[in-house]
Every structure is written in C-alpha cells, then in structure tokens.
Amino acid sequence: MNTSENKIMDLSTAIERYVRDGCHISIGGFTLNRNPMAAVYEIIRREVKNLHLYAHSNGQGVDELIGAGCVAKLEIAYAGSGRFAPTCIRFRKAVENGTLAVEDYSNYQMTLRFLAGAMGVPFLPTRSSLGTSIIEKWGFAESMRQSDPKLPNKKLVVVDNPFGEWADTARVVLVPAINPDVTVIHVQKADRQGTARIEGLTFADIEQAKSAKHMIITCEELVESDELRANPDQNQIPFFCVDAVVPVRYGAYPTACYRYYDYDPVYLNDYRKAARDDERYKAYLDEFVYGMNDQQGLLDRIGTERLDSIQADPQKGYAVGLDRK
Amino acid sequence: MINKKNAMQDYTLREMMAIAAARQIRDGDIVFCGTGISMLAAMAAKHISAPSSVIFFETGAIDSRLEEVPLAVADPRVMYWTSVNGSLADAFATMQNRQTGRQVVGIMGAAQIDRYGNLNSTVIGDYFKPTVRFSGSGGACDVASFVGRTILFMRHEKRKFVNQVDYLTSPGWLNGPGGREKAGLSGGGPSAVITNMAIMGFDDDTKQMFLEGWYPGVSPQQILDNMAFEVDISRAQEVLPPSKEELRILREVCDPQRLILG
Structure with a gap:
C-alpha cells in the first residue's frame, strides 16, 4: 500500500524500479485496445529478460514482449489481435520453436485468477x-x-x-489466484496520487491492478484530484494500489484508447508483415523500438498525418470512417 | 421456392455463410459474438429478422450500436451506445448465470471440429510440441461451457472435420448423449455448424452431426468428401440462397468496406 501524495515519475524510472529480470508481470488492455504499449516498448528497450507473463487476451503487448525475447513463461487464454493477427505471430513462432513455456486457461479463468488475487483468496x-x-x-x-x-x-x-x-x-x-509482482495498465485519466479513471470497457484491468504487489499506471492525461473526485463513481483504481503515475500521451499507441484515438491499422498491418520473418522483425525492433528514446520518438516517426487519421470522434469514441483495410 | 436462376452466382460464399448464420438467430436471443464473420452474422440478424436480439461481447459491452464492423471484440466500436459496459468478469458471469446464460447464443469458429461439435482452437499436433499453435481458448471454452446453444463457423476441409480433435478447447456434446451432464456441464451444446458448403445440425438423440442443408451449387457428396467422418445426409435440403434484401443489408449496412466480407 502506497499512500504517497505524488507518485509521478518518468517511464524509464518506473520500469527500472518495478519491472526486473524474472519478475511476474501482467499488462492491461485487450487484443488491440488500451495495451500499455509505451511501457511495453520501454521494457523491451531496457532488455528485461525471463519475465513470467500473465495475460487473458492482451494481444499486441504480449506479442511484442515475446517477440523481443523478454518472456520465458506465459499463462494465457488468448494470443490474438483481432483481424490483424488471428494468432499473434511472434507468440506462435516462440511456441512452435519451443522457446516459450505456455500454460493455457480460458478468459474467464484468467479473470477469476486475477480476481482471486485481488480478493486475497x-x-x-x-x-x-x-x-x-x-x-x-x-x-x-x-x-x-x-x-x-x-x-x-x-x-x-x-x-x-x-x-x-x-x-x-x-x-x-x-x-x-495470481498476485503478480507488477501490473502495468494504461488509462485515460489519473491524478498525481494514482486515482485513475478508465473510459469505455475496463476489461480485467481493475482485477489485474488490485491483485498486483506493485502497480504502474500510464495515463493520457494527468488531471487534478478535484476533477476526478467530482465524479468518483467514474473512477476505478484507488490510489493506494498505485506506485507510479506516468503521464504518456498516446501511451497505448498503436493500440486504441477509447475517446482519444483508434488503433493504427497501418502500424498493425506493417507489424504483421514484419513479424512473419525473423530478419524483418529484427529490423522492425531496431527501427521502431530500440531506435527510439521514448514513445514521443515513435510518435514523431509516425508523424502527425497518421496520428490525425486515428483521432477519435468525441461522441463515437473511435475514428469514424478510418480506412482499416 | 426462390427462382435459382436469378439468385445464382451473385453472392459470395462468405455472404452465404453470414446470412446462413444470421437466420439461426432468433428474436430475443442474447448473441455472444466472437471476432470476424460471427459479428457480421449478428449485425445482419439484428437488421433483418431479429431486431430485438442483443449483441453482447465477452469484453463486457452489452447491446452495442455497431455503426462500423469491429475487427476485434475489444475494438472501440463495440463500446459505442451500449446499454451497459461491464467487465470480463461481468460478461462471463452473465453466461455462467443460469437465468441469463440460457438466453445466450454463442457464435464462434475453430481450427478443428469433431462429430459431436467439440472444438480445437489451441494446437495442431502434440500440445507439448505443436506443429501449429493457434490463439487458444479466449472466451470460447467459457461460452461453450455455459450458454444455451452455440453456432459454429468452420471451413469444410478434411483436416478440419476430424475424428478426434488434437486438443479439446471448447466442449460440444463431448462423447455424445449425456456427456455434458456427466462432465458436470450445464447449458446446451452446439446447434449448428455453418460452413462454406453447408449447414450441419446435431441429432437430438445421438448428438452427432448431420447434414441439414447444402448451398446451391454444392452436392452432398462434395460435402462428405471434405470431412474425415461420415454423417447422415438423408435429411438434407438445399439452402435458400441469400435474398436481395439480405444481401443489401449485409453489403450496405453491415460491412460496406468489406473488411470481413473480403
């Protein structure tokens, strides 16, 4: 339990402090939505190894952690990213090559396991x-x-x-029950103490957050506590569960963040093509992950035109008419 | 009978499959949708024959207003204009709950199926050294364990309609009559398999798959040639092709970008 008033830190500090070699970790989100991708890329850049990863259907983030060689053991229900990868490609390769130990459960079972951890049973x-x-x-x-x-x-x-x-x-x-050493989730809004608000579907983020020994929150917007406390029924994460608050714009990119931005079909299609081939995947990692200092670097590389194309319609919550071929 | 001449060849097999599945959905069903063609089927049913059906996702979205076809069950498009947004825990509890669960019809696909409708979406080959690894259960095992009935999407191929699945991810009728009860499962089992050639049903007494209908232009023998096990074809009839109105709704309302229809 961490009741400190100000938990704001930068992403590399948070990852260095809480995501160590061999630790047991879970990440929030679902397939191509609200994965904490900025944190995933930072974990990859820091070359954290031998992670024990717990996932229900965490899709893109899981595949990138596996592809970069960060994960030794995986407990999972579903490794897919919707139409972009009905089976996550680097996951599939790792299992078929025997480099990843996997334990299969169903989505409800993984959810109940996090809930049991959160409940203390x-x-x-x-x-x-x-x-x-x-x-x-x-x-x-x-x-x-x-x-x-x-x-x-x-x-x-x-x-x-x-x-x-x-x-x-x-x-x-x-x-x-699962009680990960650390859970990382990405949310729309948080305050400096860690009270957090998820807009749209919460998936199993709340159970994952409450089951963890340490918790990192990345957020699109850092807001004043008063703004969150004015409508507390819309907040889901109590601050005492949280150890680090990291403001990161586009922290879920290239996955979606409801009411902020859509998933980027161009990135996900390019990723799929790269993931099929070991050499091209290495080049992908070098260019888009190791070659960047942080998420802002990736956004600069992607450019404003593409980011504009995925801007969410404020009412619909996604980019209306986005070319998703 | 529909005049076959007019209807022939002006639709694709994927369109036929989506409509065949949509016709299985009854007004008032709570429709659990997986990714892909099952979403189109649910959207089409809602616009055509089952306006009071409720589209429901394992991610927790209830009665989404799908103005664009989602490409995953977590696509932000499933979150728009829902009646309630739950969580995974809520969504699966709704299906495990005996009151609400029996109203749910699940629509899903898999890599392999056997004569009792048991599904494999995990591995081909040995689980410990798989030749091919797939996504795994996701919510499919939960849905197949809990809900009133399931509709399955498959491609008709010998390697997919097998005598024994390599890994039993999602329970169908297990080993036949009484199999689910013996294992401790409630809920119904699979009611139909929609393929690229046919609609398969399950016999009330034996729980075995049989040929219920073939698509125009396909023969029952062709269907048998694409399965590793024999099925009864004596009850089969030709399936009505999609009507103009069904096609219009599918193409213009459900998937104008042809993201799923291809």
Missing part, C-alpha cells in the same frame, strides 16, 4: 472447461511447479460441489 470456482483438454493438459510440469515457490503446485483442481447439489452443480473447477 487462494482460488475461485467456475463451471467452465469441465471435460476439456484445459483440465487434462498442463503446460507447466508438476515438477517445475514444485520447484518454483512463486507458482501454485497445480494448474487447477476439479472438485465435487462441497455443498452437495446446491445451485444444481455437481462439480467445479478451482483456478489458483
């Missing part, structure tokens, strides 16, 4: 996945689980309903 039950290979096949061997104190000893457990037939349920699947 060891597991939560669901009826999802009974009878499937998600129950049968364990990506992480039990021996590996036994030898790693930061992992639960089982992927999941199926138990008979201890309340008999109560709620017309014969048995349930228990999924273990």
Whole structure:
C-alpha cells in the first residue's frame, strides 16, 4: 500500500524500479485496445529478460514482449489481435520453436485468477472447461511447479460441489489466484496520487491492478484530484494500489484508447508483415523500438498525418470512417 | 421456392455463410459474438429478422450500436451506445448465470471440429510440441461451457472435420448423449455448424452431426468428401440462397468496406 501524495515519475524510472529480470508481470488492455504499449516498448528497450507473463487476451503487448525475447513463461487464454493477427505471430513462432513455456486457461479463468488475487483468496470456482483438454493438459510440469515457490503446485483442481447439489452443480473447477509482482495498465485519466479513471470497457484491468504487489499506471492525461473526485463513481483504481503515475500521451499507441484515438491499422498491418520473418522483425525492433528514446520518438516517426487519421470522434469514441483495410 | 436462376452466382460464399448464420438467430436471443464473420452474422440478424436480439461481447459491452464492423471484440466500436459496459468478469458471469446464460447464443469458429461439435482452437499436433499453435481458448471454452446453444463457423476441409480433435478447447456434446451432464456441464451444446458448403445440425438423440442443408451449387457428396467422418445426409435440403434484401443489408449496412466480407 502506497499512500504517497505524488507518485509521478518518468517511464524509464518506473520500469527500472518495478519491472526486473524474472519478475511476474501482467499488462492491461485487450487484443488491440488500451495495451500499455509505451511501457511495453520501454521494457523491451531496457532488455528485461525471463519475465513470467500473465495475460487473458492482451494481444499486441504480449506479442511484442515475446517477440523481443523478454518472456520465458506465459499463462494465457488468448494470443490474438483481432483481424490483424488471428494468432499473434511472434507468440506462435516462440511456441512452435519451443522457446516459450505456455500454460493455457480460458478468459474467464484468467479473470477469476486475477480476481482471486485481488480478493486475497487462494482460488475461485467456475463451471467452465469441465471435460476439456484445459483440465487434462498442463503446460507447466508438476515438477517445475514444485520447484518454483512463486507458482501454485497445480494448474487447477476439479472438485465435487462441497455443498452437495446446491445451485444444481455437481462439480467445479478451482483456478489458483495470481498476485503478480507488477501490473502495468494504461488509462485515460489519473491524478498525481494514482486515482485513475478508465473510459469505455475496463476489461480485467481493475482485477489485474488490485491483485498486483506493485502497480504502474500510464495515463493520457494527468488531471487534478478535484476533477476526478467530482465524479468518483467514474473512477476505478484507488490510489493506494498505485506506485507510479506516468503521464504518456498516446501511451497505448498503436493500440486504441477509447475517446482519444483508434488503433493504427497501418502500424498493425506493417507489424504483421514484419513479424512473419525473423530478419524483418529484427529490423522492425531496431527501427521502431530500440531506435527510439521514448514513445514521443515513435510518435514523431509516425508523424502527425497518421496520428490525425486515428483521432477519435468525441461522441463515437473511435475514428469514424478510418480506412482499416 | 426462390427462382435459382436469378439468385445464382451473385453472392459470395462468405455472404452465404453470414446470412446462413444470421437466420439461426432468433428474436430475443442474447448473441455472444466472437471476432470476424460471427459479428457480421449478428449485425445482419439484428437488421433483418431479429431486431430485438442483443449483441453482447465477452469484453463486457452489452447491446452495442455497431455503426462500423469491429475487427476485434475489444475494438472501440463495440463500446459505442451500449446499454451497459461491464467487465470480463461481468460478461462471463452473465453466461455462467443460469437465468441469463440460457438466453445466450454463442457464435464462434475453430481450427478443428469433431462429430459431436467439440472444438480445437489451441494446437495442431502434440500440445507439448505443436506443429501449429493457434490463439487458444479466449472466451470460447467459457461460452461453450455455459450458454444455451452455440453456432459454429468452420471451413469444410478434411483436416478440419476430424475424428478426434488434437486438443479439446471448447466442449460440444463431448462423447455424445449425456456427456455434458456427466462432465458436470450445464447449458446446451452446439446447434449448428455453418460452413462454406453447408449447414450441419446435431441429432437430438445421438448428438452427432448431420447434414441439414447444402448451398446451391454444392452436392452432398462434395460435402462428405471434405470431412474425415461420415454423417447422415438423408435429411438434407438445399439452402435458400441469400435474398436481395439480405444481401443489401449485409453489403450496405453491415460491412460496406468489406473488411470481413473480403
């Protein structure tokens, strides 16, 4: 719990302090929306290694962290970025090449795991996945689980309903809590103490935030506390969960940020082409990630014309009529 | 009967698939949409035959006003003019909830399917050393575990209609009658498979897939030639091609940029 009044810091300081080699991390967002991409690129630039990454469907950010070689182990429900990459390409290559250990869950199971972590209970039950290979096949061997104190000893457990037939349920699947060392999310508005407001869908960001030991928030706009406190029912993240507040314009770019900007179809299409080929991917990383000092550098490289094209319509929340081919 | 001459060849197979799926949606259904063609089917149904259906996404958006087709379930386009924005936790609880869940019809695709409608969207080959890795379940396993019925999109190919899926990501009827109950699953199972050649149903008693209808220009034998297992074709009829009005709505209202229709 961090009650400090002013948690503003720059992104490289926040990442250096909280995202270390081998740490367990989760990132916010969903497929091509509100991934904390500025933070992802900074993690890549700092060459953080051996991350243990927890994701439900975090798409673009997950694929870039994997592509840059930052991730050793992944627990995930869905690695895709919508029509731009029905299966994330660097993820797919890493799994097929055997360089990434993966444990598969469903989206609801990953959400419940974060929620259990946020609630302080060891597991939560669901009826999802009974009878499937998600129950049968364990990506992480039990021996590996036994030898790693930061992992639960089982992927999941199926138990008979201890309340008999109560709620017309014969048995349930228990999924273990996640408490990442650090969660990074990108939001529209935050104040200097860390109170934060997400506009549009929150996905599982709130559960991810509250389950983490440390929390980094990047925000489009740093606003006065009074502005947020005037409508507290629109705020989701309490400041005491937050360790770092980092204002970053276009901090989710090239993914979308509702009411601010759309995803950039040009970037995502170029990324897909580069990701298919190892040499081209290396060139992509060199040019667009390692070659930049920060997110502003990337924005300068992309240019105002493209950024203008993805400006969100204030009422619709996305760029109306954007060419998304 | 529709005059086939007029309708022939003035639509694509993807359009036929989207309309065939849209026709399966009933007024009042809560329609869970995955990415891609399932969104078009849901949009088309809402504009054509099921105006009171509710489009619903696992990301938490309820009754989105889709003025442009979303390219992912987290596309900001799903957030516009919703009645309520929930979270992932809310969305899946709505489906696990027995009151609301049974009203939900899920529409989704996969890489492999078996005769009982069990789906694989995880790996081809051995899970531990896969030949091909796919995205994984996402919400598909949850939806298939919980909701009243599911409509599945598949391409008709031998390697996709298999005797046994390499990884069972999302439960269909499992191993047949009573399989879901035995495993502890409630909810219904798959009700239809919409392919690029046909509509497949599931027999009420055996829970096995059968040929319900073939598209104009396709023969039942061609369909069997594209499956690794035999199905009953005795009940099959030719599917009505998309009407002019169905095509107009699909092309002009749902996907004028042809982002999904291609």
